[in-house]
Amino acid sequence: MSAPLPIKLYMHSGAVGGPNPYKVLIVLHHLDIPFTKVATDDSKAEWYVKDINPNGRIPAIEDPNTGLTLWESGAIIEYLVDEYDKGGKISVKNGKGAWEAKQYLHFQMSGQGPYFGQAVWFYRFGDNMPDGKKRYLEQVERVMMVLNNILEGKEYLVDDRLTYADLAFVPWNMVVQKWPLLSDPLWKPYQIEEKYPNFVKWQNKLCALDAVKRSYEP
Amino acid sequence: MSAPLPIKLYMHSGAVGGPNPYKVLIVLHHLDIPFTKVATDDSKAEWYVKDINPNGRIPAIEDPNTGLTLWESGAIIEYLVDEYDKGGKISVKNGKGAWEAKQYLHFQMSGQGPYFGQAVWFYRFGDNMPDGKKRYLEQVERVMMVLNNILEGKEYLVDDRLTYADLAFVPWNMVVQKWPLLSDPLWKPYQIEEKYPNFVKWQNKLCALDAVKRSYEP
Incomplete structure (x- = not known):
């Protein structure tokens, strides 16, 4: 089988930008899928809204191997593992785990x-x-608590092995870790590291993956 | 093939409650899948968070035919059409439309x-x-505008026929239609009916479906 043509990934070009494109980038890197970035710093630009994503958001992809244009990071991740992870490296093909x-x-x-x-x-x-x-600081803490509970006695979310589900959470977790949110006086009392060690350990382990590091290289 | 055993649907028992369980209810009705409701008025109750949904939200399902417990309305809808819509009544099985x-x-x-x-x-x-x-009134309007644009010259979102994707939008649209939001002085200038006729026509057509009507019967 010849190598696939590179997938076009529409995302911001600068170092600063929303986390959603990184979810796709991490999966592309982890599965060694060839891709090229298409700089999309104005996701409301007429050409982009008309031809790529009517929702005016990044990321989106175009896959020249199948002719598909797709937006919504969740759908893109599902598509990539369905099409390019036939061996199930980070996907679960059948049953409960899927x-x-x-x-x-x-x-x-x-x-x-x-x-x-x-x-x-x-x-x-x-x-x-x-x-x-x-309200939203409390909701952030609540989500971390839920993930911490789910991860009790487990290394990963599904079948005790790395899947795309784990990877999808990394970029938003990273935003909250890096953001001054954590030094906000409102936030300090939540003591995330102390209260949610499963969550913190999981996120740190995911951040140590080559695919994650490569996704955030300048 | 014998008839499937009824699926347990965890949702609030009263007339008032969040819209997410209705997404699942509409799909169950439309596909004539047997189900029973399990009254879950306290989704933070210990038994529910421990055994059914660690996120403490409704809906969730248990399917005695497969032994699966599942939460998140989006995943539940995907599961139901995969398992119980083999004929593709509201699902698309392959290719671009899927x-x-x-x-x-x-x-x-x-x-x-x-x-x-x-x-x-x-x-x-x-x-x-x-x-x-x-901010949120503007975001509601923006989503309606996006849907209105997508629906230009089309009756439904995908392949010009009814799919689960259309049905999934109904309950939250209905909340906004019924909520006094629409009579809020901040909201009136948006003139939804005049500005987004594709959106309004689509939502009204979906609300006229038997499955939708039956889902909202007291």
């Missing part, structure tokens, strides 16, 4: 991402809205 | 649901946070 991986991916997409994203927004713009700021 | 349906499901889970949910929260509790309230 559905659990999808469940956690949806939790990442609907629970972790949106709440962490709102926390960042309120951290930046919410000084006049302390109740809003507090 | 990935588009997943893409829209993820957009519902990560885009529509969370933003609409925050808008409702700020509508209820955000009188002292006009900037927050405005």
